[in-house]
Amino acid sequence: MTATPIRIGIVTVSDRASQGVYQDKGGPAIRAVLARVIASPWVAEARVIPDDLDGVAATLAALADAAGCGLIVTTGGTGPAPRDVTPEATERVCQKMMPGFGEVMRKVSLEVVPTAILSRQTAGIRGSCLIVNLPGKPSAIEDCLMAVFPAIPYCLDLIGAGRIDTDPEVCRAFRPGS
Numbered sequence: 656m657t658a659t660p661i662r663i664g665i666v667t668v669s670d671r672a673s674q675g676v677y678q679d680k681g682g683p684a685i686r687a688v689l690a691r692v693i694a695s696p697w698v699a700e701a702r703v704i705p706d707d708l709d710g711v712a713a714t715l716a717a718l719a720d721a722a723g724c725g726l727i728v729t730t731g732g733t734g735p736a737p738r739d740v741t742p743e744a745t746e747r748v749c750q751k752m753m754p755g756f757g758e759v760m761r762k763v764s765l766e767v768v769p770t771a772i773l774s775r776q777t778a779g780i781r782g783s784c785l786i787v788n789l790p791g792k793p794s795a796i797e798d799c800l801m802a803v804f805p806a807i808p809y810c811l812d813l814i815g816a817g818r819i820d821t822d823p824e825v826c827r828a829f830r831p832g833s
């Protein structure tokens with residue numbers, strides 16, 4: 656029996672990428688990491704949107720509810736600038752926050768750049784969907800996503816989001832008791 660593909664939202668939050676001032680590199684970078692890590696079937700739902708609190712919240716809610724995503728990964732809008740509102744939008748739509756994700760990602764990023772402390776990136780759960788924020792710098796995506804990915808499949812199991820199997824040579828998912 657073939658497993659039902661899990662839907663994964665890939666959301667680039669950037670005024671300039673959404674206006675076409677520069678080409679979005681963040682969304683494709685997330686997709687490339689997921690393609691290397693995930694061995695089971697999955698389908699991407701990609702969006703490129705401006706840094707607007709209501710718009711980001713609406714996009715996250717629609718991807719979780721209407722599109723049925725079990726996982727959403729965002730990039731951008733996590734810093735201290737006035738228009739950086741991705742963590743606020745994430746908190747607004749989530750019933751439960753998962754602060755450990757932000758803590759781990761800032762820890763690994765600090766080994767790369769001292770400005771890692773400027774990212775307020777977080778994660779949270781809306782229904783049966785896990786939302787994870789990454790910084791906007793395309794180079795941050797692999798470092799941050801690889802650091803937390805071992806815990807993501809078990810988190811998705813616990814919230815009923817659907818199953819992800821990883822390629823163990825790329826990323827060993829940790830499922831306690833198995």
Ligand SMILES: Nc1ncnc2c1ncn2[C@@H]1O[C@H](COP(=O)(O)OP(=O)(O)OP(=O)(O)O)[C@@H](O)[C@H]1O
Pocket residue numbers: 667668669670671672677678679680681682706731732734791792793
């Ligand atoms: N999605 C992206 N695609 C390509 N490059 C990006 C992207 N997001 C950020 N960058 C690069 O990282 C730099 C620092 O990110 P910054 O936090 O300013 O991005 P941002 O918040 O997405 O910008 P804005 O929302 O003003 O368009 C940017 O100047 C840009 O060179």
Ligand SMILES: Nc1nc2c(c(=O)[nH]1)N[C@H]1C(S)=C(S)[C@@H](COP(=O)(O)O)O[C@H]1N2
Pocket residue numbers: 730731732733734735739763764767768770771772773774775789790791792794795796798799
């Ligand atoms: N791994 C990593 N984390 C990083 C960075 C980076 O270059 N690499 N940039 C930092 C900087 S300079 C900022 S301002 C914050 C927030 O970025 P964002 O607003 O684009 O999300 O992420 C931080 N985290």
